Each structure stands twice: as structure tokens, then as C-alpha cells.
Amino acid sequence: MDTLLKNLKxxxxxxxxxxxxxxxxLGKRIVGHSILMIHEMGFEQFTFKKLGKAIHSNESxxxxxxxxxxxxxxxxxxxxxxWLEYHLVLGTLPLxxxxxxxxxxxxxxxxxxxQDSSFDHINESVLNKIVVAEYxxxxxxxxxxxENKQGYFAxxxxxxxxxxxxxxxxxxxxxxxxxxxxxxxxxxxxxxxLKEHFTAITDCDLTTTPTTYFLNLIDQLLLTxxx
Amino acid sequence: MDTLLKNLKxxxxxxxxxxxxxxxxLGKRIVGHSILMIHEMGFEQFTFKKLGKAIHSNESxxxxxxxxxxxxxxxxxxxxxxWLEYHLVLGTLPLxxxxxxxxxxxxxxxxxxxQDSSFDHINESVLNKIVVAEYxxxxxxxxxxxENKQGYFAxxxxxxxxxxxxxxxxxxxxxxxxxxxxxxxxxxxxxxxLKEHFTAITDCDLTTTPTTYFLNLIDQLLLTxxx
DNA sequence: TCAAATATAATAGTATTACTATCATTAAAT
DNA sequence: ATTTAATGATAGTAATACTATTATATTTGA
Numbered sequence: 322m323d324t325l326l327k328n329l330k331x332x333x334x335x336x337x338x339x340x341x342x343x344x345x346x347l348g349k350r351i352v353g354h355s356i357l358m359i360h361e362m363g364f365e366q367f368t369f370k371k372l373g374k375a376i377h378s379n380e381s382x383x384x385x386x387x388x389x390x391x392x393x394x395x396x397x398x399x400x401x402x403x404w405l406e407y408h409l410v411l412g413t414l415p416l417x418x419x420x421x422x423x424x425x426x427x428x429x430x431x432x433x434x435x436q437d438s439s440f441d442h443i444n445e446s447v448l449n450k451i452v453v454a455e456y457x458x459x460x461x462x463x464x465x466x467x468e469n470k471q472g473y474f475a476x477x478x479x480x481x482x483x484x485x486x487x488x489x490x491x492x493x494x495x496x497x498x499x500x501x502x503x504x505x506x507x508x509x510x511x512x513x514x515l516k517e518h519f520t521a522i523t524d525c526d527l528t529t530t531p532t533t534y535f536l537n538l539i540d541q542l543l544l545t546x547x548x
Numbered sequence: 549m550d551t552l553l554k555n556l557k558x559x560x561x562x563x564x565x566x567x568x569x570x571x572x573x574l575g576k577r578i579v580g581h582s583i584l585m586i587h588e589m590g591f592e593q594f595t596f597k598k599l600g601k602a603i604h605s606n607e608s609x610x611x612x613x614x615x616x617x618x619x620x621x622x623x624x625x626x627x628x629x630x631w632l633e634y635h636l637v638l639g640t641l642p643l644x645x646x647x648x649x650x651x652x653x654x655x656x657x658x659x660x661x662x663q664d665s666s667f668d669h670i671n672e673s674v675l676n677k678i679v680v681a682e683y684x685x686x687x688x689x690x691x692x693x694x695e696n697k698q699g700y701f702a703x704x705x706x707x708x709x710x711x712x713x714x715x716x717x718x719x720x721x722x723x724x725x726x727x728x729x730x731x732x733x734x735x736x737x738x739x740x741x742l743k744e745h746f747t748a749i750t751d752c753d754l755t756t757t758p759t760t761y762f763l764n765l766i767d768q769l770l771l772t773x774x775x
Numbered sequence: 776t777c778a779a780a781t782a783t784a785a786t787a788g789t790a791t792t793a794c795t796a797t798c799a800t801t802a803a804a805t
Numbered sequence: 806a807t808t809t810a811a812t813g814a815t816a817g818t819a820a821t822a823c824t825a826t827t828a829t830a831t832t833t834g835a
Contacts, residue, residue: 340811347812363690368792379813381795389793457684463590465745474746481749497751497761503742504735511734512727518692519701522708524724534724541769567782574783595821606784608824616822 331403334472337396340386348386350376352400353442355393360447364394364455394459395473401452402476404445405430409483419490420544426484427539431509431532453513481506492543501542505535558630561699564623567613575613577603579627580669582620587674591621591682621686622700628675629703632657636710646717647771653714654766657707658736658759680740708733719770728769732762 335341342348354376359367367390373380387393409429416422434449460474468474485502488495495501512531515523525531562568569575581603586594594617600607614620636656643649661676687701695701712729715722722728739758742750752758 345811365689369794370792373813380793381814382812384794385811454688457688460745461681461684461741463593469745478746478749485749496764497756499749500739500742500751500758500761503746503749504731504738507738508731508735511731514688515727515730518687518696519705519730522705522712522726522730524727529724531727534727537723538769542765545772572782596823597821606786607822608785609783611823612782 331400331407332476333396333399333403334475336471337392337399337473338387339384342386342396347376347378347382349442350378351383351386352397353444356397356444356448356451359394359397359451359455364390364458391459391462394455395468397448398452398456398459399473399476400443401445401448402480406476406480406483409480413487419487423484423487423491423539423543424536426487427505427535428532430480430484430506431535432530433513453510456510488539488543491539495543501539505538509535558627558634559703560623560626560630561702563698564619564626564700565614566611569613569623574603574605574609576669577605578610578613579624580671583624583671583675583678586621586624586678586682591617591685618686618689621682622695624675625679625683625686626700626703627670628672628679629707631672633703633707633710636707640714646714650711650714650718650766650770651763653711654732654762655759657711657733658762659757660740680737683737715766715770718766722770728766732765736762 340348342352351372355367355372358372358375362371369383369387369390370380373383387396409426412429413422413425416425434446436446438445460468462468481499481503484505485498488498488501509531512523512525512534516525516531520526525534567575569579578599582594582599585599585602589598596610596614596617597607600610614623636653639656640649640652643652661673663673665672687695689695708726708729711732712725715725715728736758739750739752739761743752743758747753752761
């Protein structure tokens with residue numbers, strides 16, 4: 322399985338880049354370092370000029386890979402969701418019991434990525450923190466409908482639908498499986514953010530994690546016996 | 549009650565502005581028109597220069613009221629949450645039954661603001677749309693901890709805690725009242741966004757609203773009989 | 776009512792951002 | 806060895822996000 326993971330080619334909409342960064346050394350350095358820099362300084366402060374300096378390359382060279390930093394963010398987050406989807410599929414495949422499958426899925430999508438699998442140039446743990454802090458900005462734009470039409474959010478949506486389907490398998494009578502699924506995925510990011518910055522309005526901390534909270538949630542919503 | 553509403557002075561952290569916009573005609577025009585413009589063009593495209601032109605005033609005059617557009621966004625969203633809190637308090641005050649109170653609270657914070665009460669220069673319905681589309685950007689920044697310490701998010705947090713308390717009143721055994729409350733408030737904004745832009749991953753539409761969904765959620769989580 | 780204070784407008788200027796364009800250099804492939 | 810492709814260096818543009826200065830209205834209060 323580890324070798325499988327190593328050979329995994331994450332699937333990303335090819336309109337998100339001008340030149341596939343996976344095909345060159347420079348491309349990988351752009352992606353790898355942009356993750357670290359966006360995490361360090363935040364998306365607003367991050368610029369291609371600063372990135373060029375950091376990787377001892379040139380601003381103009383970076384523009385040959387990505388049109389602008391918005392597209393780069395879409396690329397990075399697509400990579401993340403695609404990577405997570407792969408783990409979800411792989412992690413739930415051996416489980417035939419719907420309840421066990423769903424629980425495993427919840428764990429995968431709500432847990433913090435603490436382990437840097439570091440099989441490549443991408444630090445998944447840092448990328449996870451970027452997704453928590455910046456993902457909303459990728460779709461809260463005036464261009465969202467156009468970009469959605471272009472398929473820029475396809476991976477994310479497919480992930481939500483996978484979990485929706487698992488919800489239905491567990492309880493076909495539950496009326497809002499899509500909303501529940503999208504709420505869990507977005508809500509987990511939010512709770513992770515709150516436990517770092519607004520501790521007063523979350524119960525999540527070092528012992529109670531967003532995973533604990535959401536496992537309890539689906540348990541009560543879907544798995545409680547006849548009422 | 550209508551006159552009460554009219555005399556309501558929404559409470560806002562006074563570090564969010566340089567000069568209170570409520571005290572002058574120009575200030576009110578700045579606030580009123582910035583809401584319309586941010587809604588029309590999105591926060592990224594919105595500038596003080598454009599706003600100045602739109603209200604036939606000068607960029608430099610706007611800078612005398614607000615340090616920058618980030619502070620203006622914090623001001624507008626604070627105004628919104630304060631206004632909503634007022635409605636929450638007023639709307640739940642007459643209800644003594646904890647369950648009825650909580651349900652009423654959920655309705656107030658998850659429903660779309662369709663009616664423009666238009667008792668003043670602020671269009672609450674448009675402001676509500678701004679909150680859906682832009683609120684996350686006000687706290688997903690590198691300055692969030694500093695700004696939180698300054699109290700810029702105090703109203704929002706207090707609203708979350710009010711609903712948390714109502715949750716506890718309904719079911720003192722529920723383990724995650726703060727996370728549930730924060731999830732409902734943020735989740736409602738998210739579901740409203742999804743029903744406009746990512747319809748495939750939500751069950752919300754014209755008939756099933758976020759309110760329907762969240763009322764069912766608390767019903768199942770807190771109000772279901774002994775299990 | 777007239778002077779002083781205050782609010783607003785107009786204009787100019789700066790550093791940075793988010794690019795585009797051009798040309799030079801280096802590396803790779805045929 | 807030559808062409809092609811990739812990268813780097815430099816320059817330039819329009820817009821943004823301001824700051825500063827000065828001019829002009831408007832308000833107020835002695």
C-alpha cells in the first residue's frame with residue numbers, strides 16, 4: 322500500500338495550470354514551497370515575487386506554470402482533496418459494513434493530518450493547515466459559478482458525494498444526506514480553525530477532537546435505534 | 549416593537565472605525581453604499597476609490613471613517629451580528645419553554661433575511677448576503693488572534709454562546725453544545741452558499757431551507773426521547 | 776455675526792501588487 | 806552541432822492601498 326501511495330498520481334483539472342508542475346523540478350519546487358509560504362505568511366501576503374525569491378527562481382518563471390495565485394490555490398486544494406479522496410477510497414474499501422465504512426470515512430475527512438508522509442515534495446500536514454485557513458477563499462469569489470462550470474471544484478464535490486452515499490447506505494430514511502455530508506467536511510475545517518483561534522465557541526481541544534464530535538453526531542443522527 | 553427596532557443602536561467595537569459613520573450623513577452613505585457595492589462586485593474587487601466615485605465623495609474622505617476595507621468589512625459584519633443578536637433576544641424573550649426558545653433561535657439565525665426592514669440606510673437583506681459570501685474572509689487572516697484580542701469578533705462569539713446556552717437548557721447531557729452552536733451558525737451560511745452555487749452537494753433548495761435542515765438536526769440530536 | 780474649528784474635497788505622490796513583454800542564457804533533444 | 810525548449814533577467818504598465826498636503830465648504834459658539 323505504501324508503494325501504491327507513492328505511485329499515486331493525484332488527479333487535477335488541467336485548466337488549473339499552464340504547465341504541469343509535476344513534470345519538472347522547478348514545478349515541484351514551486352508547489353512545495355508555495356505550500357510552506359502560504360502557511361507562513363497567509364494567502365493575502367503571499368506573492369509570486371516572494372516565492373521566486375525563496376526558491377531562487379524568477380517571478381516570470383512561476384507565471385509559466387500558474388496564471389495567478391488564485392489558480393495556484395485551486396491547484397493546491399484540488400491536490401489535497403484528491404489525495405484525501407484516495408485515502409478515503411483506500412481506507413474504506415476493505416470495510417463492507419456500512420456503519421463501519423461511514424465511521425472510517427468520517428475519521429479520514431475530519432482528522433488533522435499530523436503525519437507528513439513526505440513521500441514527495443508536498444508536505445500534506447502543512448497543506449491540511451492551508452486548507453483549514455484558506456479553502457473558503459477559493460470559492461467565495463464572484464467567479465465561482467464560472468469556475469465551477471470549468472470543473473475546478475469537481476474533486477471536492479465528488480468527495481462530498483461519496484460520503485453522502487455512505488450516509489444513505491447507513492440510513493436510507495435520513496432526509497438530508499448531502500447537506501450532512503457537506504456540513505461535516507466544511508464543519509470539520511471550521512472546528513479545527515476554532516480550536517486554534519476561537520476556543521470559547523468550540524468544545525474541541527486536545528482531547529475532544531472534531532473527529533470525536535462528528536462521530537458522535539452521525540451516531541446520534543443515523544445510528545440510534547428505533548425511536 | 550417597531551419603534552424599539554428603529555431606536556436600536558447597534559453595538560460595535562469602536563476600534564473598528566476612526567470616526568463613527570452613524571454620526572454623519574456621509575458616514576451613513578459610506579456604510580449603506582459599501583454594502584451594495586461589496587454585494588455587487590465582491591469584496592476583492594471593491595475599493596474605496598470606487599466607493600468614493602459611487603457616492604460622489606472622495607477616497608480620502610472615506611479613509612477618515614475606516615482605516616481600510618478589512619476594517620470596514622469587520623464593521624459591517626459586526627453590525628449584522630449585533631442586529632441579529634438583537635432580534636434573537638427579542639424573539640426568544642417571550643418564550644419560556646427551552647425547546648420553543650431554541651427552535652425560535654435556530655429559525656432566526658439560519659433563515660435568509662428576505663425582508664428589508666429599511667428603517668435606515670442599511671439594507672439587511674443585502675448585508676445578509678454579504679455575510680454569507682464574505683464573512684469567512686474577515687477572520688481567515690494572519691491577524692485573527694490579534695484582532696480577536698481587540699474584541700473585533702466579540703458580538704459573533706456572544707451570539708454563538710447564547711445559542712450554546714439554549715442548547716444546554718434543552719439538553720444538559722449533550723456533550724458538545726458550543727461546537728453544535730458554532731456549527732449551526734457557520735453551517736447555515738455555508739448551506740445558503742451551496743444552494744446558490746453548488747446545488748449538487750446540498751439538499752437545500754426553495755422548499756427545503758437551511759432552517760428546515762437545522763431544525764431537524766437539533767430535533768434529532770437533542771429532543772428525541774430516551775434511547 | 777464673525778472667527779475659529781471642523782468636515783469634506785481635490786490633488787499629488789509612494790510603494791507594492793499583479794501582471795505582460797522582450798530578450799538573453801542555459802539545458803535538452805534530434 | 807543545431808534547433809528547440811526551459812529558465813532567468815530586466816523593464817514596463819495599470820491598479821491598489823494607502824499618506825500627505827492644501828483648498829474649500831460648513832458648522833458652531835463667543
